[in-house]
Amino acid sequence: MGIRLQEGNDQICWSLDGERDFSVAGTRRNIDAFLHTGSDMGTLWCNAVPKKVNVFAWRVMLDQLPTRYNLSCRGMEIKSILCPTCGVGMETLSHALFASCFAKEVWRNIYRWCNISMLIGESFCEWSEWCDLLPTRNNRRLKMQVIGLATCWMIWRFRNSVLFDAGRMRKSDIVHNIILLSFSWLAHRNKKCKVSWVD
Ligand SMILES: [Zn+2]
Secondary structure (H helix, E strand, O other): OOOOOOOOOOOOOEOOOOOEOOOHHHHHHHHHHHOOOOOOOOOOOOOOOOHHHHHHHHHHHOOOOOOHHHHHHOOOOOOOOEOOOOOOOEOOHHHHHHHOHHHHHHHHHHHHHOOOOOOOOOOHHHHHHHHHOOOOHHHHHHHHHHHHHHHHHHHHHHHHHHHHOOOOOOHHHHHHHHHHHHHHHHHHHOOOOOOOOOO
16 A cells, blocks of 8 residues: 655544544444444433533443342342332332332423423433434523433432432432532533523
8 A cells, every 4th residue: 555645744633533633422423333333322421411420321321220120130139129219119220210109200390390291201211312302402402411311310319318328318309409400510511501590
């Protein structure tokens, strides 16, 4: 193969996606296109939420959170696989974040706050796919992605508080905290997104 040398200064260019300049979004598209071909789930990285929440979301999408059911499937001996929040259902990921009475009540309140009249689903992937269909106008899509992430994050934190912190987090504060957290992430972590309490 012949090498053609050109006049000019040396420069570094990114050759993976033909864009020449490196970008996280381009790399993500590349990973989705070539490494996740067997999965219909793309990667999700939302700049408007903290890194730890993105990592949390990734674990949710892969069903890798240490729910009691998942721990028992991995051979860990645990006293009960019942949900620590309600004590009724088996604590699978879907139960913990969406299907338990507690999670449903939280989501109902979030739906009401966001004026959503339909049931979107009982998994994070369904929520995420629904968000992907929303218009980007007025950052509607981003806002709903952030609100969904804040909701899952707070429900999981509440569950951990019940298990490891003697339930110090109050159930009645959860929805209020989700609203505060969503507003704070959108207002302070994303310069392009203008939010006000009216939104
Ligand atoms: Zn439960």
